[in-house]
Amino acid sequence: MKMKPIGDLVLLELDEIKEKTESGIILMDSKTGYVTARVASIGPGLFTATGDRIPMTVAIDDTVMIHKNENNEGKIVVLDGKSYLLVRESEIALVSV
Secondary structure, eight states, rough: OOOOTTTTTEEEEEOOOOBBBBBOBBBOOOSSEEEEEEEEEOOOEEEOOOEEEOSSSOOOOOEHHHEEGGGGGGGGEEEETTEEEEEEGGGGGOOOO
């Protein structure tokens, strides 16, 4: 089934968190509270009170960083057997330039 986010929602494909380096060194849990993800799909944006559309600031295939917290587990969407994270654009902390 083909699906597209609405409003200011962004569908993210989380990057795999590495537990070991290629040489076999075990990595400890990162001290950072953020994870990286690839933007898989975006909504069209929200409307202002006057009816003007606010354009999205992220684009498909952008690399972004979002805060990893326990609330993100409730935002997981499975499409065609693949897990994604569905968040509002305002939850994105950084975008690659």
